[in-house]
Amino acid sequence: MNKATSTRTQRQKMEAKEQAILNAARAEFSAMGVEGAKMSAIAKRASVAEGTVYLYYRNKKELLDAVVSKFWQDLTRGARAAIHKNTDTIQRLEALAQFHLRELVREFDFVGFTVRTRETGTLDSPSLEPIRGYVALFDEIFSQGVDRGIFVNAPKIWIARDLFYGTLEYASRTLHLHPDRAQEDVVEHLISLFQIRYRETAAPEGSPLVEVNKRLARIESMLKNQ
Protein backbone atom coordinates (compact mmCIF):
# COMPACT_ATOMS: atom_id res chain seq x y z
CA MET A 1 0.00 0.00 0.00
CA ASN A 2 1.62 3.25 -1.06
CA LYS A 3 1.79 6.30 1.11
CA ALA A 4 -0.72 8.48 -0.74
CA THR A 5 -3.43 5.84 -0.75
CA SER A 6 -3.06 4.77 2.85
CA THR A 7 -2.96 8.37 4.03
CA ARG A 8 -6.12 9.12 2.15
CA THR A 9 -7.96 6.09 3.51
CA GLN A 10 -6.83 6.96 7.01
CA ARG A 11 -8.00 10.50 6.63
CA GLN A 12 -11.27 9.26 5.19
CA LYS A 13 -11.70 6.90 8.10
CA MET A 14 -11.31 9.77 10.52
CA GLU A 15 -13.65 11.98 8.59
CA ALA A 16 -16.19 9.19 8.56
CA LYS A 17 -15.81 8.89 12.32
CA GLU A 18 -16.26 12.62 12.74
CA GLN A 19 -19.45 12.43 10.70
CA ALA A 20 -20.67 9.47 12.72
CA ILE A 21 -20.16 11.40 15.93
CA LEU A 22 -21.86 14.46 14.50
CA ASN A 23 -24.87 12.45 13.34
CA ALA A 24 -25.04 10.60 16.64
CA ALA A 25 -24.97 13.90 18.48
CA ARG A 26 -27.71 15.35 16.33
CA ALA A 27 -29.91 12.31 16.98
CA GLU A 28 -29.21 12.35 20.69
CA PHE A 29 -29.81 16.10 21.08
CA SER A 30 -33.06 15.88 19.13
CA ALA A 31 -34.27 12.88 21.07
CA MET A 32 -33.24 13.97 24.56
CA GLY A 33 -32.84 17.74 24.44
CA VAL A 34 -29.60 19.52 25.25
CA GLU A 35 -29.63 18.76 28.99
CA GLY A 36 -30.88 15.20 28.54
CA ALA A 37 -28.29 14.32 25.90
CA LYS A 38 -25.44 12.32 27.45
CA MET A 39 -21.96 12.26 25.98
CA SER A 40 -21.82 8.54 26.79
CA ALA A 41 -25.00 7.98 24.78
CA ILE A 42 -23.61 9.94 21.84
CA ALA A 43 -20.44 7.84 21.96
CA LYS A 44 -22.49 4.67 22.02
CA ARG A 45 -24.64 5.82 19.08
CA ALA A 46 -21.46 6.55 17.12
CA SER A 47 -19.86 3.24 18.20
CA VAL A 48 -16.79 4.85 19.69
CA ALA A 49 -15.44 5.17 23.19
CA GLU A 50 -16.47 8.14 25.26
CA GLY A 51 -12.97 9.62 25.15
CA THR A 52 -12.94 9.52 21.36
CA VAL A 53 -15.68 12.09 21.14
CA TYR A 54 -13.36 14.52 22.90
CA LEU A 55 -10.67 14.00 20.26
CA TYR A 56 -13.02 15.51 17.69
CA TYR A 57 -14.90 18.06 19.79
CA ARG A 58 -13.46 19.86 22.76
CA ASN A 59 -16.63 19.55 24.86
CA LYS A 60 -20.39 19.15 24.77
CA LYS A 61 -21.01 22.79 23.92
CA GLU A 62 -18.70 22.65 20.93
CA LEU A 63 -20.40 19.50 19.74
CA LEU A 64 -23.79 21.19 19.95
CA ASP A 65 -22.35 24.15 18.05
CA ALA A 66 -21.15 21.82 15.31
CA VAL A 67 -24.57 20.20 15.05
CA VAL A 68 -26.20 23.62 14.79
CA SER A 69 -23.67 24.80 12.20
CA LYS A 70 -24.33 21.77 10.04
CA PHE A 71 -28.07 22.32 10.33
CA TRP A 72 -27.78 25.84 8.94
CA GLN A 73 -25.37 24.76 6.23
CA ASP A 74 -27.81 22.13 5.04
CA LEU A 75 -30.64 24.60 5.30
CA THR A 76 -28.75 27.11 3.17
CA ARG A 77 -28.27 24.51 0.46
CA GLY A 78 -31.98 23.65 0.48
CA ALA A 79 -33.04 27.27 0.52
CA ARG A 80 -30.78 28.11 -2.40
CA ALA A 81 -32.38 25.32 -4.40
CA ALA A 82 -35.87 26.55 -3.50
CA ILE A 83 -35.05 30.12 -4.49
CA HIS A 84 -33.36 29.39 -7.77
CA LYS A 85 -36.57 28.19 -9.39
CA ASN A 86 -37.67 31.82 -9.68
CA THR A 87 -36.21 35.06 -10.93
CA ASP A 88 -38.94 37.44 -9.80
CA THR A 89 -37.98 39.12 -6.52
CA ILE A 90 -41.33 38.67 -4.83
CA GLN A 91 -41.55 35.06 -5.88
CA ARG A 92 -38.05 34.34 -4.60
CA LEU A 93 -38.86 36.00 -1.32
CA GLU A 94 -41.99 33.93 -1.05
CA ALA A 95 -40.08 30.75 -1.85
CA LEU A 96 -37.53 31.54 0.86
CA ALA A 97 -40.25 32.28 3.40
CA GLN A 98 -42.13 29.11 2.56
CA PHE A 99 -39.01 26.98 2.79
CA HIS A 100 -37.76 28.62 5.97
CA LEU A 101 -41.06 28.27 7.79
CA ARG A 102 -41.63 24.67 6.72
CA GLU A 103 -38.15 23.58 7.83
CA LEU A 104 -38.30 25.44 11.16
CA VAL A 105 -41.63 23.83 11.99
CA ARG A 106 -40.33 20.41 10.96
CA GLU A 107 -37.10 20.71 12.95
CA PHE A 108 -38.33 22.98 15.66
CA ASP A 109 -35.78 21.81 18.22
CA PHE A 110 -33.08 23.57 16.30
CA VAL A 111 -34.59 26.96 16.99
CA GLY A 112 -33.81 26.35 20.65
CA PHE A 113 -30.40 24.82 19.94
CA THR A 114 -29.45 27.84 17.88
CA VAL A 115 -30.22 30.18 20.74
CA ARG A 116 -27.74 28.21 22.85
CA THR A 117 -25.05 28.68 20.26
CA ARG A 118 -25.76 32.39 19.97
CA GLU A 119 -25.69 32.81 23.76
CA THR A 120 -21.98 32.12 24.06
CA GLY A 121 -20.60 32.82 20.60
CA THR A 122 -19.32 36.31 19.95
CA LEU A 123 -20.12 38.26 16.79
CA ASP A 124 -17.28 36.74 14.79
CA SER A 125 -17.37 33.25 16.29
CA PRO A 126 -16.92 30.66 13.51
CA SER A 127 -19.88 28.60 14.69
CA LEU A 128 -22.18 31.48 13.72
CA GLU A 129 -20.74 31.72 10.21
CA PRO A 130 -23.28 29.29 8.68
CA ILE A 131 -26.13 31.29 10.17
CA ARG A 132 -24.76 34.44 8.63
CA GLY A 133 -24.54 32.61 5.32
CA TYR A 134 -28.16 31.66 5.60
CA VAL A 135 -29.29 35.14 6.55
CA ALA A 136 -27.38 36.53 3.60
CA LEU A 137 -29.89 34.81 1.31
CA PHE A 138 -32.55 37.26 2.36
CA ASP A 139 -30.18 40.17 1.93
CA GLU A 140 -29.39 39.07 -1.62
CA ILE A 141 -33.00 38.94 -2.66
CA PHE A 142 -33.99 42.08 -0.86
CA SER A 143 -31.21 44.28 -2.20
CA GLN A 144 -31.85 42.89 -5.63
CA GLY A 145 -35.44 44.06 -5.19
CA VAL A 146 -34.21 47.49 -4.21
CA ASP A 147 -31.85 47.62 -7.20
CA ARG A 148 -34.61 46.60 -9.55
CA GLY A 149 -36.83 49.33 -8.21
CA ILE A 150 -39.40 46.91 -6.87
CA PHE A 151 -38.93 48.11 -3.30
CA VAL A 152 -39.05 51.86 -3.46
CA ASN A 153 -40.12 52.73 0.03
CA ALA A 154 -37.82 50.23 1.75
CA PRO A 155 -36.32 50.61 5.22
CA LYS A 156 -32.74 49.82 6.20
CA ILE A 157 -32.06 46.23 5.28
CA TRP A 158 -31.50 45.03 8.84
CA ILE A 159 -34.97 46.21 9.75
CA ALA A 160 -36.54 44.29 6.90
CA ARG A 161 -34.40 41.24 7.76
CA ASP A 162 -35.50 41.20 11.37
CA LEU A 163 -39.09 41.56 10.27
CA PHE A 164 -38.74 38.65 7.89
CA TYR A 165 -36.89 36.13 10.06
CA GLY A 166 -38.41 37.29 13.34
CA THR A 167 -41.94 36.84 12.10
CA LEU A 168 -41.19 33.44 10.61
CA GLU A 169 -39.38 32.15 13.68
CA TYR A 170 -42.20 33.19 15.96
CA ALA A 171 -44.73 31.74 13.57
CA SER A 172 -42.81 28.46 13.55
CA ARG A 173 -43.32 28.19 17.30
CA THR A 174 -47.02 28.87 16.95
CA LEU A 175 -47.38 26.40 14.11
CA HIS A 176 -45.41 23.82 16.04
CA LEU A 177 -47.86 24.11 18.91
CA HIS A 178 -50.91 24.32 16.61
CA PRO A 179 -50.31 22.07 13.63
CA ASP A 180 -53.84 22.73 12.38
CA ARG A 181 -53.06 26.32 11.42
CA ALA A 182 -51.96 27.10 7.90
CA GLN A 183 -48.32 27.94 7.16
CA GLU A 184 -49.42 29.45 3.85
CA ASP A 185 -51.42 32.15 5.65
CA VAL A 186 -48.29 33.36 7.43
CA VAL A 187 -46.19 33.46 4.30
CA GLU A 188 -48.90 35.10 2.22
CA HIS A 189 -49.40 37.75 4.86
CA LEU A 190 -45.69 38.45 5.23
CA ILE A 191 -45.20 38.78 1.50
CA SER A 192 -48.19 41.09 1.23
CA LEU A 193 -46.48 43.35 3.74
CA PHE A 194 -43.42 43.61 1.58
CA GLN A 195 -45.54 44.32 -1.43
CA ILE A 196 -47.81 46.88 0.15
CA ARG A 197 -45.43 48.64 2.48
CA TYR A 198 -42.31 48.80 0.33
CA ARG A 199 -43.87 49.13 -3.08
CA GLU A 200 -45.93 52.17 -2.23
CA THR A 201 -44.77 54.83 -4.68
CA ALA A 202 -47.77 57.18 -4.69
CA ALA A 203 -46.94 58.96 -1.45
CA PRO A 204 -43.17 59.17 -1.06
CA GLU A 205 -43.60 61.10 2.17
CA GLY A 206 -45.71 58.26 3.52
CA SER A 207 -49.44 57.87 3.72
CA PRO A 208 -51.61 60.72 5.03
CA LEU A 209 -52.17 58.90 8.26
CA VAL A 210 -48.44 58.51 8.78
CA GLU A 211 -47.99 62.20 8.24
CA VAL A 212 -50.67 63.03 10.75
CA ASN A 213 -49.05 60.81 13.33
CA LYS A 214 -45.64 62.28 12.74
CA ARG A 215 -47.10 65.71 13.28
CA LEU A 216 -48.82 64.59 16.45
CA ALA A 217 -45.58 63.12 17.72
CA ARG A 218 -43.86 66.45 17.08
CA ILE A 219 -46.56 68.27 18.99
CA GLU A 220 -46.27 65.82 21.82
CA SER A 221 -42.55 66.35 22.19
CA MET A 222 -43.09 70.12 22.07
CA LEU A 223 -45.57 69.88 24.89
CA LYS A 224 -43.24 67.68 26.91
CA ASN A 225 -40.42 70.20 26.58
CA GLN A 226 -42.46 73.04 28.02
Added chain:
Amino acid sequence: MNKATSTRTQRQKMEAKEQAILNAARAEFSAMGVEGAKMSAIAKRASVAEGTVYLYYRNKKELLDAVVSKFWQDLTRGARAAIHKNTDTIQRLEALAQFHLRELVREFDFVGFTVRTRETGTLDSPSLEPIRGYVALFDEIFSQGVDRGIFVNAPKIWIARDLFYGTLEYASRTLHLHPDRAQEDVVEHLISLFQIRYRETAAPEGSPLVEVNKRLARIESMLKNQ
Protein backbone atom coordinates in the same frame (compact mmCIF):
# COMPACT_ATOMS: atom_id res chain seq x y z
CA MET B 1 -47.59 36.64 70.90
CA ASN B 2 -50.94 35.38 69.78
CA LYS B 3 -51.39 32.68 67.24
CA ALA B 4 -52.57 34.79 64.31
CA THR B 5 -49.73 37.27 64.58
CA SER B 6 -46.97 34.73 64.98
CA THR B 7 -48.30 32.68 62.09
CA ARG B 8 -48.35 35.74 59.89
CA THR B 9 -44.84 36.81 60.82
CA GLN B 10 -43.62 33.28 60.27
CA ARG B 11 -45.28 33.19 56.87
CA GLN B 12 -43.85 36.61 56.07
CA LYS B 13 -40.41 35.41 57.04
CA MET B 14 -40.70 32.51 54.67
CA GLU B 15 -42.02 34.68 51.90
CA ALA B 16 -39.14 37.06 52.43
CA LYS B 17 -36.75 34.12 52.20
CA GLU B 18 -38.40 32.94 49.00
CA GLN B 19 -37.99 36.41 47.51
CA ALA B 20 -34.38 36.52 48.63
CA ILE B 21 -33.69 33.24 46.87
CA LEU B 22 -35.52 34.39 43.75
CA ASN B 23 -33.58 37.64 43.63
CA ALA B 24 -30.31 35.85 44.29
CA ALA B 25 -31.09 33.44 41.48
CA ARG B 26 -31.90 36.23 39.08
CA ALA B 27 -28.64 37.98 39.88
CA GLU B 28 -26.62 34.78 39.58
CA PHE B 29 -28.25 33.71 36.30
CA SER B 30 -27.75 37.16 34.81
CA ALA B 31 -24.16 37.37 35.94
CA MET B 32 -23.06 33.83 35.09
CA GLY B 33 -25.51 32.51 32.52
CA VAL B 34 -27.65 29.44 33.07
CA GLU B 35 -24.80 26.91 32.90
CA GLY B 36 -22.41 29.07 34.88
CA ALA B 37 -24.88 29.75 37.68
CA LYS B 38 -24.17 27.51 40.66
CA MET B 39 -26.83 26.54 43.18
CA SER B 40 -24.24 27.00 45.93
CA ALA B 41 -23.60 30.57 44.75
CA ILE B 42 -27.32 31.31 44.69
CA ALA B 43 -27.62 29.98 48.23
CA LYS B 44 -24.71 32.12 49.33
CA ARG B 45 -26.17 35.23 47.67
CA ALA B 46 -29.46 34.57 49.49
CA SER B 47 -27.64 33.86 52.78
CA VAL B 48 -29.18 30.43 53.21
CA ALA B 49 -27.80 26.92 53.18
CA GLU B 50 -27.67 25.07 49.91
CA GLY B 51 -30.37 22.64 50.98
CA THR B 52 -32.76 25.46 51.81
CA VAL B 53 -33.01 26.49 48.19
CA TYR B 54 -34.49 23.07 47.49
CA LEU B 55 -37.22 23.60 50.07
CA TYR B 56 -38.54 26.44 47.94
CA TYR B 57 -37.72 25.22 44.43
CA ARG B 58 -37.59 21.59 43.38
CA ASN B 59 -34.45 22.02 41.26
CA LYS B 60 -32.38 24.44 39.21
CA LYS B 61 -34.72 24.33 36.24
CA GLU B 62 -37.72 25.21 38.35
CA LEU B 63 -35.80 28.08 39.88
CA LEU B 64 -34.95 29.42 36.44
CA ASP B 65 -38.60 29.08 35.47
CA ALA B 66 -39.60 31.10 38.50
CA VAL B 67 -37.10 33.83 37.62
CA VAL B 68 -38.43 33.94 34.07
CA SER B 69 -42.03 34.03 35.27
CA LYS B 70 -41.32 36.94 37.56
CA PHE B 71 -39.57 38.77 34.76
CA TRP B 72 -42.65 38.57 32.55
CA GLN B 73 -44.96 39.50 35.40
CA ASP B 74 -42.93 42.63 36.09
CA LEU B 75 -42.80 43.37 32.40
CA THR B 76 -46.56 43.08 32.13
CA ARG B 77 -46.99 45.60 34.92
CA GLY B 78 -44.60 48.02 33.23
CA ALA B 79 -46.18 47.56 29.84
CA ARG B 80 -49.64 48.15 31.23
CA ALA B 81 -48.46 51.43 32.70
CA ALA B 82 -46.87 52.46 29.41
CA ILE B 83 -50.00 51.64 27.44
CA HIS B 84 -52.47 53.33 29.73
CA LYS B 85 -51.17 56.79 28.94
CA ASN B 86 -52.93 56.55 25.58
CA THR B 87 -56.38 55.68 24.36
CA ASP B 88 -55.71 55.72 20.63
CA THR B 89 -55.13 52.20 19.31
CA ILE B 90 -52.11 53.03 17.19
CA GLN B 91 -50.52 55.03 19.97
CA ARG B 92 -51.06 52.22 22.45
CA LEU B 93 -49.55 49.75 20.03
CA GLU B 94 -46.59 52.02 19.55
CA ALA B 95 -46.16 52.45 23.29
CA LEU B 96 -46.20 48.68 23.76
CA ALA B 97 -43.67 48.15 20.97
CA GLN B 98 -41.40 50.86 22.34
CA PHE B 99 -41.57 49.48 25.86
CA HIS B 100 -41.13 45.87 24.77
CA LEU B 101 -38.12 46.56 22.60
CA ARG B 102 -36.41 48.77 25.14
CA GLU B 103 -36.81 46.23 27.92
CA LEU B 104 -35.71 43.27 25.78
CA VAL B 105 -32.56 45.09 24.73
CA ARG B 106 -31.88 46.12 28.32
CA GLU B 107 -32.41 42.64 29.74
CA PHE B 108 -31.41 40.67 26.74
CA ASP B 109 -30.37 37.60 28.75
CA PHE B 110 -33.98 36.90 29.48
CA VAL B 111 -34.76 36.25 25.86
CA GLY B 112 -32.47 33.24 26.10
CA PHE B 113 -33.74 32.24 29.54
CA THR B 114 -37.29 32.27 28.27
CA VAL B 115 -36.44 29.89 25.47
CA ARG B 116 -35.17 27.45 28.11
CA THR B 117 -38.46 27.63 29.93
CA ARG B 118 -40.44 27.12 26.76
CA GLU B 119 -38.30 24.14 25.75
CA THR B 120 -39.57 21.94 28.52
CA GLY B 121 -42.87 23.49 29.52
CA THR B 122 -45.98 22.16 27.83
CA LEU B 123 -48.75 24.40 26.52
CA ASP B 124 -50.54 24.64 29.86
CA SER B 125 -47.48 24.65 32.10
CA PRO B 126 -47.97 27.24 34.86
CA SER B 127 -44.53 28.76 34.31
CA LEU B 128 -45.70 29.98 30.90
CA GLU B 129 -48.78 31.67 32.30
CA PRO B 130 -47.10 35.06 32.84
CA ILE B 131 -45.89 35.04 29.26
CA ARG B 132 -49.41 34.44 28.06
CA GLY B 133 -50.54 37.32 30.23
CA TYR B 134 -47.98 39.54 28.61
CA VAL B 135 -48.86 38.47 25.10
CA ALA B 136 -52.51 39.13 25.86
CA LEU B 137 -51.69 42.84 26.03
CA PHE B 138 -51.14 42.90 22.31
CA ASP B 139 -54.31 40.96 21.73
CA GLU B 140 -56.29 43.46 23.76
CA ILE B 141 -55.05 46.43 21.80
CA PHE B 142 -55.29 44.75 18.47
CA SER B 143 -58.83 43.47 18.83
CA GLN B 144 -59.82 46.85 20.16
CA GLY B 145 -58.45 48.27 16.93
CA VAL B 146 -60.50 45.79 14.95
CA ASP B 147 -63.62 46.62 16.96
CA ARG B 148 -63.09 50.32 16.44
CA GLY B 149 -62.79 49.81 12.73
CA ILE B 150 -59.19 51.01 12.64
CA PHE B 151 -57.96 47.65 11.39
CA VAL B 152 -60.30 46.64 8.63
CA ASN B 153 -58.03 44.58 6.51
CA ALA B 154 -56.56 42.64 9.42
CA PRO B 155 -55.33 39.02 9.41
CA LYS B 156 -56.06 36.42 12.07
CA ILE B 157 -54.85 37.76 15.35
CA TRP B 158 -52.16 35.12 15.89
CA ILE B 159 -50.55 36.13 12.63
CA ALA B 160 -50.41 39.77 13.63
CA ARG B 161 -49.16 38.77 17.08
CA ASP B 162 -46.27 36.73 15.70
CA LEU B 163 -45.41 39.57 13.38
CA PHE B 164 -45.36 42.01 16.26
CA TYR B 165 -43.43 40.04 18.87
CA GLY B 166 -41.27 38.13 16.40
CA THR B 167 -40.03 41.29 14.76
CA LEU B 168 -39.33 42.97 18.07
CA GLU B 169 -37.53 39.99 19.57
CA TYR B 170 -35.29 39.65 16.56
CA ALA B 171 -34.68 43.37 16.53
CA SER B 172 -33.73 43.22 20.19
CA ARG B 173 -30.94 40.78 19.33
CA THR B 174 -29.71 43.04 16.55
CA LEU B 175 -29.86 46.12 18.74
CA HIS B 176 -28.11 44.30 21.54
CA LEU B 177 -25.24 43.51 19.19
CA HIS B 178 -25.29 46.95 17.56
CA PRO B 179 -26.13 49.52 20.22
CA ASP B 180 -25.55 52.33 17.74
CA ARG B 181 -28.67 51.52 15.75
CA ALA B 182 -31.92 53.28 16.57
CA GLN B 183 -34.69 51.46 18.38
CA GLU B 184 -37.14 54.10 17.22
CA ASP B 185 -36.59 53.12 13.58
CA VAL B 186 -37.75 49.59 14.29
CA VAL B 187 -40.85 50.67 16.17
CA GLU B 188 -41.79 53.32 13.66
CA HIS B 189 -41.42 50.86 10.82
CA LEU B 190 -43.44 48.18 12.57
CA ILE B 191 -46.25 50.58 13.38
CA SER B 192 -46.30 51.88 9.83
CA LEU B 193 -46.89 48.29 8.70
CA PHE B 194 -49.94 48.04 10.90
CA GLN B 195 -51.21 51.35 9.64
CA ILE B 196 -50.63 50.75 5.99
CA ARG B 197 -51.43 47.08 5.70
CA TYR B 198 -54.42 46.86 8.03
CA ARG B 199 -56.08 50.23 7.78
CA GLU B 200 -59.22 50.70 5.76
CA THR B 201 -58.11 51.11 2.17
CA ALA B 202 -61.46 52.33 0.83
CA ALA B 203 -61.77 55.10 3.43
CA PRO B 204 -63.27 58.41 2.32
CA GLU B 205 -60.09 60.08 1.10
CA GLY B 206 -58.90 63.63 1.26
CA SER B 207 -61.09 66.27 2.75
CA PRO B 208 -61.55 65.21 6.37
CA LEU B 209 -57.88 64.33 6.63
CA VAL B 210 -56.85 67.55 5.00
CA GLU B 211 -58.94 69.46 7.52
CA VAL B 212 -57.29 67.61 10.35
CA ASN B 213 -53.87 68.41 9.00
CA LYS B 214 -54.72 72.10 8.64
CA ARG B 215 -55.92 72.18 12.19
CA LEU B 216 -52.79 70.40 13.40
CA ALA B 217 -50.59 72.82 11.48
CA ARG B 218 -52.36 75.70 13.20
CA ILE B 219 -51.76 74.12 16.63
CA GLU B 220 -48.12 73.55 15.76
CA SER B 221 -47.49 77.16 14.81
CA MET B 222 -49.31 78.32 17.93
CA LEU B 223 -47.02 76.18 20.05
CA LYS B 224 -43.91 77.38 18.25
CA ASN B 225 -44.79 81.01 18.89
CA GLN B 226 -45.03 80.55 22.62
Added chain:
DNA sequence: CATTTATATTGAGTTAGATTCATTTGATTT
Protein backbone atom coordinates in the same frame (compact mmCIF):
# COMPACT_ATOMS: atom_id res chain seq x y z
C1' DC C 1 9.38 -7.55 6.56
C1' DA C 2 10.86 -6.27 11.15
C1' DT C 3 11.35 -2.28 13.83
C1' DT C 4 10.81 2.21 15.19
C1' DT C 5 8.05 6.25 15.45
C1' DA C 6 3.87 8.62 15.30
C1' DT C 7 -1.01 8.84 15.71
C1' DA C 8 -5.62 7.36 17.18
C1' DT C 9 -8.48 5.03 20.57
C1' DT C 10 -9.81 3.36 24.82
C1' DG C 11 -12.24 3.34 29.30
C1' DA C 12 -11.22 3.61 34.12
C1' DG C 13 -10.48 7.46 37.11
C1' DT C 14 -11.19 12.36 38.48
C1' DT C 15 -13.95 16.26 39.36
C1' DA C 16 -17.55 19.67 39.64
C1' DG C 17 -21.77 20.59 40.86
C1' DA C 18 -26.80 19.29 41.49
C1' DT C 19 -29.59 16.94 44.63
C1' DT C 20 -30.76 14.29 48.98
C1' DC C 21 -31.53 13.35 53.77
C1' DA C 22 -30.29 12.43 58.64
C1' DT C 23 -29.68 15.72 62.03
C1' DT C 24 -30.20 20.14 64.34
C1' DT C 25 -32.46 24.38 65.30
C1' DG C 26 -36.28 27.16 66.28
C1' DA C 27 -41.10 27.98 66.77
C1' DT C 28 -45.85 26.54 68.53
C1' DT C 29 -48.88 24.11 71.30
C1' DT C 30 -50.43 21.91 75.50
Added chain:
DNA sequence: AAATCAAATGAATCTAACTCAATATAAATG
Protein backbone atom coordinates in the same frame (compact mmCIF):
# COMPACT_ATOMS: atom_id res chain seq x y z
C1' DA D 1 -41.18 23.50 80.19
C1' DA D 2 -41.98 19.29 77.77
C1' DA D 3 -43.76 17.66 73.57
C1' DT D 4 -44.73 18.39 68.87
C1' DC D 5 -44.12 20.17 64.47
C1' DA D 6 -41.91 22.83 60.75
C1' DA D 7 -37.84 24.91 58.78
C1' DA D 8 -33.00 24.93 57.98
C1' DT D 9 -28.58 22.91 57.66
C1' DG D 10 -24.50 20.97 55.32
C1' DA D 11 -22.13 16.64 54.88
C1' DA D 12 -22.82 12.75 51.96
C1' DT D 13 -24.42 10.93 47.61
C1' DC D 14 -24.92 10.70 42.81
C1' DT D 15 -24.48 11.84 38.02
C1' DA D 16 -22.39 13.04 34.03
C1' DA D 17 -18.77 15.83 31.81
C1' DC D 18 -14.17 15.58 31.09
C1' DT D 19 -9.00 13.75 31.55
C1' DC D 20 -5.13 10.89 30.78
C1' DA D 21 -2.05 6.84 31.25
C1' DA D 22 -2.16 2.73 28.82
C1' DT D 23 -3.00 0.30 24.49
C1' DA D 24 -3.85 -0.45 19.69
C1' DT D 25 -3.26 0.81 15.08
C1' DA D 26 -1.05 2.95 11.20
C1' DA D 27 3.06 5.05 8.86
C1' DA D 28 7.83 5.48 8.07
C1' DT D 29 12.35 3.57 7.85
C1' DG D 30 16.29 0.59 6.74
